Structures are given as structure tokens and as C-alpha cells.
Amino acid sequence: MKKLFIIATFISLISCKESSDTSxxxxxxxxxxxxxxxWNGTFSPKRMNALNSMNGDFYSLLNSDxxxxxxxxxxxxxxxxxxETIVNSKDLxxxxxxxxxSFNNDETKLILGTNFNKIYRRSYTGTFYAYDIASKKLSLIGEDIQEPIFSPDNQxxxxxxxxxxxxxxxxxxxxTQITKDGKKNSIINGITDWVYEEEFGFVRAFEWSKDSKYLAFLRFDETNVPxxxxxxxxxELYPNQQVFKYPKAGEENAKVTLHTYNVDNSKTAKISLGDYEYIPRIKWSNTPAVLVATTLNRQQNNLKLHKVNALRxxxxxxxxxxxxxxxxxxxxLTFLNDNSFIWTSEKDGxxxxxxYDFNGKLINQITKGNWEVTNYYGFNSSKKTIYYQxxxxxxxxxxxxxxNLDGSNKNLLSNEEGQNSAAFSTNLNYFINTYSSATTAPVYDLYTAEGNKIKNIVNNVDLEEELSTYKMSPKEFSTIEINGNDLNMWMIKPADFDPNKExxxxxxxxxxxxxxxxxNRWNGANDYWHxxxxxxxxxxxCVDGRGTGFKGADFKKSTYLNLxxxxxxxQIAAAKKLAERSYIDENNIxxxxWSFGGHMSTNALLKGNDVFSMAIxxxxxxxxxxxxxxYTERFLRTPQENPAGYDENSPINYPEKLKGKYLLVHGTGDDNVHVQNTYRMINSLIDANKQFDMFIVPDRAHGIRKGSTMRLNLFTKMTNFVEENLINTTTEIKG
Structure with a gap:
């Protein structure tokens, strides 16, 4: 694609030792x-609505007029x-x-949802209807319900x-009511608790068997969770209190058990899975009465796939x-027609x-190399071909x-550089490729499964042309050697950069x-702010240090037990090394x-108080x-097992190290990283008699978004802080 930015030529990936500054x-x-x-959307690119791949070579979109x-x-x-138009609300x-x-399996029926009320990040209640496409009959499923799903027999x-x-x-x-013991903050049937939703990334914890005779579900007993x-x-005149079960590191989790409900005899059975702490996935195999359940121990270093016979x-x-x-x-986890299965693992690093076959015997390792598979798209049985990112x-x-399934005939189907992701048709004959890079706004193209581009669907040439009228600088990609590792880095310099200035x-x-x-991807809101x-x-x-992803398990897990x-x-070493450059003011860094990054910036300001002069x-x-x-015990184990790993890198324990300017921001409605974290930091700083700035935002959750002007207000505050404590304190000409 033709680039309309002159800055497009600045993308490179070379070592800082080899790169040279230019005036x-x-x-x-x-x-x-x-x-x-x-924050008003001026720089938002055009995107495709999220599409749903249908049977055959078709997809569907939710549109509005x-x-x-x-x-x-x-x-x-x-x-x-x-x-065709499958359903129009004006006819209902x-x-x-x-x-x-959402469709049923043979796409003869739809579930339509409305009146949503958000619970946590992924969960919500709503009013749902079943719609028969042929008869155009609409039937109420229920109000204030969660996660409705058709049985495979469509009944x-x-x-x-x-x-x-x-x-x-x-x-x-x-x-039919299957369970009757459900109670808020006590027993949950078929829906995950807060920590499963947030950290294992799913809400619906029930699944139909392929023959519609069984419903497998998880039961969460939260009674003893703090x-x-x-x-x-x-x-209102008085605040409301949101009360929920949240297991903090080292505390008791919900007791999670696996159950199957037999539709024919209306009986529920509890399935024994031995010793485990978590059941993060359940999935029916292609054998109707055989389910595969995943379990993890509490340390999350022992994973088991259990073959469950629901009949027995x-x-x-x-x-x-x-x-x-x-x-x-x-x-x-993907089951093929013969019930052999596809699995992804880091076991070779x-x-x-x-x-694998359905006895757990390895058939072959399909992909190999010192690189990571980042997404698995599916398997085309007629072509014996796997598609992945x-x-x-x-x-x-x-x-x-x-x-190929045997590991042969590997082909690149998309662009060589930048970010490419695919949305495949159900039969894997076509895919819509979403492409972007640091210099190319999102482009949506239709491809055959063989990688032949058929046509462009959406592009953002107009946005690129509009941005060319703004004073902007490219991201200069490179690597920097820090603590024996080549770390990925980007740098944005002023458009009128002068190497003789600081x-x-x-x-x-x-x-x-x-x-x-x-x-190497297109701008987000933070990029425009930067x-x-x-x-x-x-x-x-920006420097991605040890512990970040996509460079192998050893690099990612090098921070284990010392998060x-x-x-x-x-970050401290990178700042010191960059400060050696003549155009960096070493006294104004x-x-x-945000979130984990907020912990990092706080820690860097305190432990690197001879390097950093301010932090947000x-x-x-x-x-x-x-x-x-x-989340926490995955990387640190419990506080009881590893107290030093928790305390030696928690800034509430060394507030006296604060020397620079510090801005703390938090929403009081954050159900994820509780404002307790900031309150405890504030008290520690007060006890150490340290001055700082803070911005406490009532009722906002972790993303601090609620309200049309919230992000504008927040980033105005942050911009002013940067101007007052970084920009206006530097020496313009190097002495």
C-alpha cells in the first residue's frame, strides 16, 4: 500500500549500538x-463491525440505520x-x-439480546429472545438473565x-430449573466468580454436549472467600455499597466443582477430578458423552486435561x-474428526x-522454531491444513x-511486516485480514485461504492524508542492550529535533x-498523546524489559518469584544508558x-531516584x-511461600526513597486494582513526610472512562503535570 506519510521511511529494527542520531x-x-x-475521536480509524462467520462462505454483521x-x-x-437481511427490528x-x-448450530434460529446491565469487565445481565428465522416468531427466553445458548438439537x-x-x-x-442453591456472594452455578472472569477470561461456565443430552457446568462455593x-x-444522598467476593493473594479461593446434568432423567452428578485448585476450562469432545476438563494446581505449574465420561x-x-x-x-484445544486434538504449549521454550491422539499420545509437533505462535485459527480437515498467527x-x-498437519508446507499468507490478524470463514476457505503498522492505518482485505488477496474492504487513506497535515514524528524502532538482553524499544523525537539541544x-x-x-502497529490514543x-x-x-512477551518462555518467565x-x-538501566546521549537531559527524566505500569513507574521513581525526576x-x-x-500467585506463589517476593518490591515499604515529583491517579470504583493500593501508598508517603500530587476519581473503574469528558480531564491533568515537572525544568541548549 502506498504510504502518504513521509515519516513512513523511519521504520527499522536495529541495535541502539548501531543506530546513529541525525540532525x-x-x-x-x-x-x-x-x-x-x-478524545473526541478525530483520529479514530474506520473499522469493520465485528463479523460472525457463518456456515458456508458467508458472514453476518449487526447493523443499524x-x-x-x-x-x-x-x-x-x-x-x-x-x-439478505435475516432479521430487522422494525418487523418485531x-x-x-x-x-x-447469536446463531444456533444450523443457523435456523437466533438469540437476540437487549437491556444490558454490566456486572464486571466481561459479564452482564440482559433480556433475551429466541427468534425463529423461517416462521419469524419471537419468543422471550428471560429477563435479567446471563449467557443464553442453544442446545445442538436446537430445541x-x-x-x-x-x-x-x-x-x-x-x-x-x-x-426447568437445574440448580436451586444459588445465592449472591455464596453459591454460583454456571457463571464464573470475579477472579475467574478477570484472570481466566470467561463468564459462561456451562456447556452442552454434542448430542444435547448433557449440560456440564461449574459450581463456585464462595462462602469462605473474603x-x-x-x-x-x-x-443520591447516601452512597451505595458494592460488596463482592475477592480472593487476595494467599487467601481462600472459591471451591470449584464440576457437575453434569442429564436432560433425560433430570439428575445432576458431581465429577471427581482428584486434587486441584482451579478448573479454568471445560469442553466437550466429538464423542457425545465425553467431556475434557482442564485443572490447575494452586501454583499453576501442573496442568491436567481430564477425559470425563458423563455416562459413567x-x-x-x-x-x-x-x-x-x-x-x-x-x-x-481443538478436537478433530477422529477426536485427536490440537494443543498449544511452551514446553520446548x-x-x-x-x-495428540485421544489417548494423550503425541503424534507430532507441528510448528517449531525460536519464535512464538500467537493465535490458532483452525484446521481445514479436507486440506489437512492448520492456520495460525x-x-x-x-x-x-x-x-x-x-x-500442513504433519508440519510441512508452511506459507506466509499475509503481509511480511506489521500486525496481521485473520477472521476466517467457518469452512476456512476465506479470511478477512486486518493489517496495520506504525505508518499504515488499519486496512481490511479479503483473502483466499491460500493467501491470495481478492479485494480491499476498508482502508484509512483519508485518515493518513489528514494526519499528514499535523506536526507529528515517527516511532523509531530499535533494540537496546540492557542487563545482557537486547530489548525492543521505540523512540519519538520532536519534529524539529536538534541533536545540539537537550x-x-x-x-x-x-x-x-x-x-x-x-x-509495529497503528496509533492508539496514548500514541497521539505521546x-x-x-x-x-x-x-x-518505550522499552519492553524482561518479563514481557513473544520472545520465548525463558525471557517471559525470568521475573518469576520476583515480580x-x-x-x-x-527501566532504570535503560534510562541511564539513554541519558548518556548528548541530546537527553539527564536531570529531567x-x-x-497504568495498572502494572503504574506499579512500575512508582517503583522506578523510588528505586531509581537518582535517575527519574518525576512519575505518573x-x-x-x-x-x-x-x-x-x-494473577499474583501465578508469578509470585503465595505470600506465605514467598514473602520477600511480595515485600521487597512494594513501594509502600520504602516511601522515604521518594525524591522526585509524583502524581497518583485512581478511581474509587476500581473492582480490579482496588483504590486501597493508592490509599496505602498515600499513608506511607504521609508517614515518611513526603509531598506528592494525587487525583482520586469517584466511582470510576479501572479504565477511568465513565463520562464523556473523563479521559480529556484526566489527560489534561497529566499533561499539565508533565509540562510543570519535566518540560519547564529542562535546559534547552546543552552547555
Whole structure:
């Protein structure tokens, strides 16, 4: 694709030792980026609506018109033309509009959802209807329910309400309540608790068997899990209190058990899985009565796949993986027609694809190399071909690939550089590739499964042209050698950069295990803010240190048992090394981050008080003792096992080290990283008689977004802090 930016030529990936600074000026427009433009959507690229791949070579989209009517429309992958409108809300007397839809297996029925009320990050209740496409009949499933799903025989819908499970049989017009012991903050049936939803990434904890005769579900007994509460100020005279079960590191988890419900005899059986702490996944195999359940021990370094026979209520071990550190949970378990299965694992040091038979015997390792598979898309049985995404072309890039089941005939199907992700048709004949890079705004193209581009669907040439009128600088990608590792880095310099001047430097990072901030992808809101700061005279830098992802298991897990220790050391060392450059003002170096990154920026300011002169910490963890079991213990084990790992890198324990300027930001409605973290940091700083700034935002959750002007207000505060404590304190000309 033709680039309309002159700055496009600046993408490279070379070592800092080999890179040289240049005094040549970047040719850009003269318009200044404003905070209002960043947060009012001026720079938002055009995107495709999230599509649902259908049977055959078709997909569907949820669309709406200017009159507020919503439709589910069917499109052809081959032509990208609309084939038909499956349902239009204007034709539904009982439902003025709907906000979600899902098909049954043979796409003869739909579940339409509306009136959603958010619970946590992924969970919500709503009103749901079943819609018969042929008869155009609409039937109410339930109000204030969760996660309705059709049975494979299309006769029934299972759903959760008030912590219990129900089945509605439309053929008999009968509603059956499967469980009756559900109770808030005590027993949950079929829906995950807070920590499973947040850390294992799923909400619906019930699944139909392939023959519709069984419903497998998880039961959470939260009775002994400690309770956390938050005051929600709202607009009433008295605040409301949000009370929920939240297991902090070292505390008791919910007791989770696996059960199967037999539809024919209405009996529920509890399945024994031996010793375990977590059941993070359940999935039915292609044998109707055989389920595969995943268990983890509390240290999360011993994973088992259990083959469960629902008819006999028995189980056996299908696969057992162990690791010296921890094992990540994924959704890549895929059963083939013969019930052999695809599995991804880091067991050879990099995340790769494996093929096993249904007795757990390894057939072959399909992908190999010192690179990571980052997504598994599916298996085409007729072509014996697997489709996946990986970082084979460099850890800051993503490519879409195909490979034969036996590991032969590997092909790159997408662009060589930048970020490529695929949305495949159900039969894997076509895919829509989403591509972007640091210099190319998102482009959506239709490809055949062989990697032949058919046509462009959406591009953002207009946005690129508009941005060319703004004063902007490119991200200069490189690597920097720190503590014996080549770390990925990007740098943004002012458009009128002069190597004979000194500039303050602001470092940005997240640094959490397996994360990545240095990536060859299109701008997000933070990138525009960083560029705005660059044009005010700041050099902005991001370094992905030890513990970040996509460079192998050893690199990612090097921070095990010492979370934030080595990550902080890398940021401090990187700042010191960069400060040796003539154009960096070594006396004016700042750092900022959000969540894990807020912990990092706080730690860097305190432990690197001879390097960093200011820091901004948004929604920071300040002690891992305050965070949840699943995430924290995965990397640190429990506080009882590893107290030093918790306390030696918690800034509440050494507030006296604060020398620079410090801004703390937190929402009081944060159910994830509780404002308790910031309150304890404030008290520690007060006890040490240290001055600091803070911005406590009532009722906002972890993303601090609620309200049309919230982000604008927050980033105005942060911009002012950077200007006052970094930009206005630097020496402009190097003496």
C-alpha cells in the first residue's frame, strides 16, 4: 500500500549500538495535536463491525440505520455483497431494537439480546429472545438473565439467572430449573466468580454436549472467600455499597466443582477430578458423552486435561503438563474428526502447536522454531491444513500462516511486516485480514485461504492524508542492550529535533508478564498523546524489559518469584544508558504507566531516584498482597511461600526513597486494582513526610472512562503535570 506519510521511511529494527542520531529535520504538517481531538475521536480509524462467520462462505454483521432500527445482515465472503437481511427490528412488535445476536448450530434460529446491565469487565445481565428465522416468531427466553445458548438439537436454551441454571425447552414450552442453591456472594452455578472472569477470561461456565443430552457446568462455593466492598457515591444522598467476593493473594479461593446434568432423567452428578485448585476450562469432545476438563494446581505449574465420561461419571488423565514456573491457560484445544486434538504449549521454550491422539499420545509437533505462535485459527480437515498467527518475522510483527498437519508446507499468507490478524470463514476457505503498522492505518482485505488477496474492504487513506497535515514524528524502532538482553524499544523525537539541544525524556511502559508495548502497529490514543508531548519538546521512549512477551518462555518467565524487581532494574538501566546521549537531559527524566505500569513507574521513581525526576502512576498496584490470587500467585506463589517476593518490591515499604515529583491517579470504583493500593501508598508517603500530587476519581473503574469528558480531564491533568515537572525544568541548549 502506498504510504502518504513521509515519516513512513523511519521504520527499522536495529541495535541502539548501531543506530546513529541525525540532525535532519522531519518534514511534517504544521497543525498541532490537541487533547480534545485525541478524545473526541478525530483520529479514530474506520473499522469493520465485528463479523460472525457463518456456515458456508458467508458472514453476518449487526447493523443499524438512522431510524434506530437494528438488523442482522448476511454477506458473501466471495463478493462481500449483502445477500439478505435475516432479521430487522422494525418487523418485531415485542422488540424495538437489539444489541447482540447469536446463531444456533444450523443457523435456523437466533438469540437476540437487549437491556444490558454490566456486572464486571466481561459479564452482564440482559433480556433475551429466541427468534425463529423461517416462521419469524419471537419468543422471550428471560429477563435479567446471563449467557443464553442453544442446545445442538436446537430445541432448548440454557441460561443463568440469580446464580442458578435453567433450561427452556421450546418444543415442550417448559422451563426447568437445574440448580436451586444459588445465592449472591455464596453459591454460583454456571457463571464464573470475579477472579475467574478477570484472570481466566470467561463468564459462561456451562456447556452442552454434542448430542444435547448433557449440560456440564461449574459450581463456585464462595462462602469462605473474603469480601471486598466499595462505596459508590453516585448522585443520591447516601452512597451505595458494592460488596463482592475477592480472593487476595494467599487467601481462600472459591471451591470449584464440576457437575453434569442429564436432560433425560433430570439428575445432576458431581465429577471427581482428584486434587486441584482451579478448573479454568471445560469442553466437550466429538464423542457425545465425553467431556475434557482442564485443572490447575494452586501454583499453576501442573496442568491436567481430564477425559470425563458423563455416562459413567468417571474421569481419567488425558494429558499432564508441568513447568518450573507457571503454565498459561488458552482456548486452543481443538478436537478433530477422529477426536485427536490440537494443543498449544511452551514446553520446548516457545509457544507452538502440537497434535495428540485421544489417548494423550503425541503424534507430532507441528510448528517449531525460536519464535512464538500467537493465535490458532483452525484446521481445514479436507486440506489437512492448520492456520495460525505468529511472530516469525520479528517479535514486534504478526503474520498469518498456514501449515500442513504433519508440519510441512508452511506459507506466509499475509503481509511480511506489521500486525496481521485473520477472521476466517467457518469452512476456512476465506479470511478477512486486518493489517496495520506504525505508518499504515488499519486496512481490511479479503483473502483466499491460500493467501491470495481478492479485494480491499476498508482502508484509512483519508485518515493518513489528514494526519499528514499535523506536526507529528515517527516511532523509531530499535533494540537496546540492557542487563545482557537486547530489548525492543521505540523512540519519538520532536519534529524539529536538534541533536545540539537537550530534551527531557518521558518513558512509558506496562511491563506485565507476557505483555507488549513495543509493536509495529497503528496509533492508539496514548500514541497521539505521546506525539503531542514530543511536539512540546519531550523525547518519549518505550522499552519492553524482561518479563514481557513473544520472545520465548525463558525471557517471559525470568521475573518469576520476583515480580517487578527485574522489570524495574531494566527501566532504570535503560534510562541511564539513554541519558548518556548528548541530546537527553539527564536531570529531567520521567516515567509513567497504568495498572502494572503504574506499579512500575512508582517503583522506578523510588528505586531509581537518582535517575527519574518525576512519575505518573495511574491505578497502580502498590503491594501484590492486595491483588487477586490467580494473577499474583501465578508469578509470585503465595505470600506465605514467598514473602520477600511480595515485600521487597512494594513501594509502600520504602516511601522515604521518594525524591522526585509524583502524581497518583485512581478511581474509587476500581473492582480490579482496588483504590486501597493508592490509599496505602498515600499513608506511607504521609508517614515518611513526603509531598506528592494525587487525583482520586469517584466511582470510576479501572479504565477511568465513565463520562464523556473523563479521559480529556484526566489527560489534561497529566499533561499539565508533565509540562510543570519535566518540560519547564529542562535546559534547552546543552552547555
Amino acid at each position: 535532519s529535520k522531519i518534514i511534517t504538517g504544521d497543525k498541532e495535536i490537541t487533547l480534545e481531538e485525541i 438512522e431510524n434506530g432500527n437494528t438488523t442482522v445482515d448476511k454477506y458473501s465472503y466471495e463478493t462481500l455483497e449483502k445477500v 412488535k415485542e422488540l424495538n431494537s437489539f444489541e447482540s445476536y 432448548k436454551v440454557a441460561f443463568a439467572k440469580n446464580n442458578n441454571l435453567f433450561i427452556k425447552d421450546f418444543s415442550k414450552n417448559k422451563l 469480601t471486598f466492598s466499595m462505596d459508590i457515591v453516585g448522585k 461419571t468417571s474421569s481419567s488423565i488425558l494429558l499432564n503438563e508441568t513447568d518450573k514456573a507457571y503454565i498459561d491457560i488458552h482456548d486452543n 516457545y509457544n507452538h502447536i502440537y497434535h 505468529s511472530v516469525e518475522n520479528g517479535s514486534i510483527n504478526r503474520g498469518v500462516y498456514s501449515i 530534551y527531557p525524556m518521558l518513558m512509558f511502559q506496562y511491563s506485565g508478564p507476557g505483555s507488549q508495548q513495543v509493536a 506525539n503531542m508531548l514530543a511536539q512540546k519538546g519531550v523525547i518519549v521512549v 517487578v524487581k527485574y522489570e524495574t532494574e531494566d 520521567g516515567i509513567w504507566g 502512576a495511574v491505578a497502580p498496584v502498590t503491594s501484590w498482597r492486595f491483588y487477586d490470587t490467580v
